[in-house]
Amino acid sequence: MEVIIQPNAEAGCLLGAGIMAKMIRDKPDAVLGLATGRTPLQLYHELIRLHRNEGLDFSRVTTFNLDEYVGLPAGHDQSYRCFMRENLFQHINIDQQRTHVPDGGAADLQAECREYEQRIEAAGGIDLQLLGLGRNGHIGFNEPTGSLRSRTWIKILSEQTLKDNSAVFGDFATMPRHAITMGVGTILEARRVLLLAFGPAKVRAVTDMIEGPLAAVCPASALQLHPRATVILDESSSAGLRYAEHYRWIDRHKLDWQKHG
Numbered sequence: 388m389e390v391i392i393q394p395n396a397e398a399g400c401l402l403g404a405g406i407m408a409k410m411i412r413d414k415p416d417a418v419l420g421l422a423t424g425r426t427p428l429q430l431y432h433e434l435i436r437l438h439r440n441e442g443l444d445f446s447r448v449t450t451f452n453l454d455e456y457v458g459l460p461a462g463h464d465q466s467y468r469c470f471m472r473e474n475l476f477q478h479i480n481i482d483q484q485r486t487h488v489p490d491g492g493a494a495d496l497q498a499e500c501r502e503y504e505q506r507i508e509a510a511g512g513i514d515l516q517l518l519g520l521g522r523n524g525h526i527g528f529n530e531p532t533g534s535l536r537s538r539t540w541i542k543i544l545s546e547q548t549l550k551d552n553s554a555v556f557g558d559f560a561t562m563p564r565h566a567i568t569m570g571v572g573t574i575l576e577a578r579r580v581l582l583l584a585f586g587p588a589k590v591r592a593v594t595d596m597i598e599g600p601l602a603a604v605c606p607a608s609a610l611q612l613h614p615r616a617t618v619i620l621d622e623s624s625s626a627g628l629r630y631a632e633h634y635r636w637i638d639r640h641k642l643d644w645q646k647h648g
């Protein structure tokens with residue numbers, strides 16, 4: 388796992404956006420896995436800026452979002468489909484037909500999960516999967532103690548996750564209790580993974596993910612098995628790491644071709 392500690396979240400998002408932009412320039416028909424939540428917002432702002440000011444071209448890019456709440460009608464303003472449209476898709480030249488978000492309103496949710504996996508496979512797999520990190524160590528909506536080999540499926544959200552996300556959702560009482568999410572196994576198949584985690588609320592999850600044992604109580608710890616996982620932190624989210632100085636040392640001694648990209 389490559390661990391990069393930045394001075395703050397803004398610097399972390401700029402670095403993350405640079406990695407994604409390089410991927411798109413190197414491979415214009417890249418397949419990107421995308422995440423929602425507060426963490427990647429600044430990264431998306433930067434991708435929009437790169438599109439507007441530097442011509443970053445999304446016309447051949449395909450995207451797959453990690454997850455979606457179950458039971459929200461397609462146009463619901465708290466759906467992740469809507470989040471992606473407002474915060475990224477409508478500001479760039481992406482072909483909407485190439486953007487995929489699980490359909491939480493599908494009549495047959497289990498079929499939707501199976502078909503989502505098939506759509507990822509038919510697109511050739513994910514080149515770069517962007518991830519945030521839940522305070523309890525979840526990735527996507529894979530909650531603690533779920534299988535580390537899970538596939539896209541319907542998951543029950545933990546009380547902690549509902550509380551954490553209610554600030555964004557608006558109302559705890561009416562929040563869906565279920566979501567469709569790519570599984571941990573699905574995420575591990577992406578050829579590259581880029582996880583961002585900022586702020587003091589993520590200290591425990593970050594520490595468990597990087598330095599804890601590989602364990603289902605922290606689903607993000609499964610990334611220890613990934614051959615190409617990059618984690619971008621800020622000073623506050625990295626505060627619990629025993630080996631922080633080691634990660635900084637590694638970062639300073641990277642060969643040119645190993646530097647962030």
Ligand code: GLP
Pocket residue numbers: 422423424425426427453454518519520521522526527528548552
């Ligand atoms: C949600 C999403 C995750 C996200 C997490 C963290 O539960 N399903 O994909 O990483 O929240 O959210 P935030 O970035 O707002 O802290």
